[in-house]
Amino acid sequence: MAPTQWFRVLTVCAGAVVLAVTLTACSVFAGDETSTRDPKGTGAGGSSGANRVSLVQKLGQDGPLRSLDVEPDGRWKCDDCAGDGVTSTGTLKPEQVQRLHGLLADPRLAQETDQVRQYRATCIDALTSSLLTTVGLITSQDCPGEERPPVAYEILLLLTQATPAEPTA
Template identity: 60%
Template sequence: MLPRAHPRLLVPLLALALVGALTGCSLFDRDKPGTPQAQPSGGAVGGQPQLEIPATVAAGQVSLIQRLGEDGPLRTLSVERNGAWQCNDCAGDGVTSRGTLAPELTERLQVLLANPALADETDQARRYRTTCIDALTSSLITSTGLITSQDCPGEERTPVAGEILLLLTQATPAEVQG
C-alpha cells in the first residue's frame, strides 16, 4: 500500500503542474539543451518583473489564471473573501487593475466557494487533462483545489466552477470564456 499524500502538499503540486501546462514546458524536459528554465517567483527577466502565481488560497478566496494558447500573456485575478480583487494584465497591457465586487456578488461567490460539490470538480477528482491547442485555458485556484477548463468544442462545463468563472469574468476585466 502506498503512503497517502498530505493534503497540504496537493494544492502547491497542482499549481506547479498548472504553471507547467500553461507555459507549455514539461517538468521532464529540464535537462535537455535549449529547454527554457523556470525563473524564481518575484524575480525579473529581461527587465520585466515575473508574475507571482498563488499556489494556495484560503477558504473564501479564489484566484483565476488565464492564458490564450501557449504564447499568450498570463492573466491573474485574485479575489479576497471581502470581494476585493486585483487583476494583473487583464487587458493584455501589463496594467494591474483593482476593484471590489458588489456585495450581492461577493455573497454569491462565497456561497459557490463553500459548495461541497466543488470538491468533485477539481482537476484531481475529474482527472482533467487539457486537450485543445490555442484555446483559452482558465484555472481556478480554490481552497478545495485546482479546477481547469478550456474554451474548446466538446469541453464539459463544471456546474459550480463554471458559475464561479462566469461571475468573475462578468464582474471584473478578466476575459469571458465562451
C-alpha cells in the same frame, strides 16, 4: 509522429499554466495567518480563507497570462486583465461577494477539481482557465465539446463578468 509532438506541446502548455497557478496560490493562500484571525487571536475569522479564489487564464501558447486574486471581502487585483500589461484593482458588489461565497461553499466544487476529474488539457490555442480554491485546482478550456464543471464555471463567469476584459489575442 505528429500526435506525439502535439501531446508534448499540450503537456508543456498545461504545465506552464499549472506553474503559474501554483505560484499565484503561494501569494494568495500563504499570506499572514493573523490577517484571518479576530483581534484576540482566537482564529474566529479563520474560515474566511475558504472564500479566497484565484483565476489564471491564458489564451493559447503565446497569449497574455491574466492573473486575478479575489479576497474574502470582495477586493480583487488583476494583473494583465485585458492583455495590456496593466494591473487593475476593484471590489465586487455585495451581492457578487455573497454569490461567490455560496459557490465556493458548494460541496459539489470538491468533485470538480483536476485531481478528482483526472483533467488533461486537450486543445491547442484555446483559452485555458484555472481556478484555485481551497478545495483544489479546477481547470477548463474553451474547446468545442469540452464539458465544463458546473459550479466552477459559475465562479468563472462571475469573476470574468465582474472584472476587466478577458485576455485578448
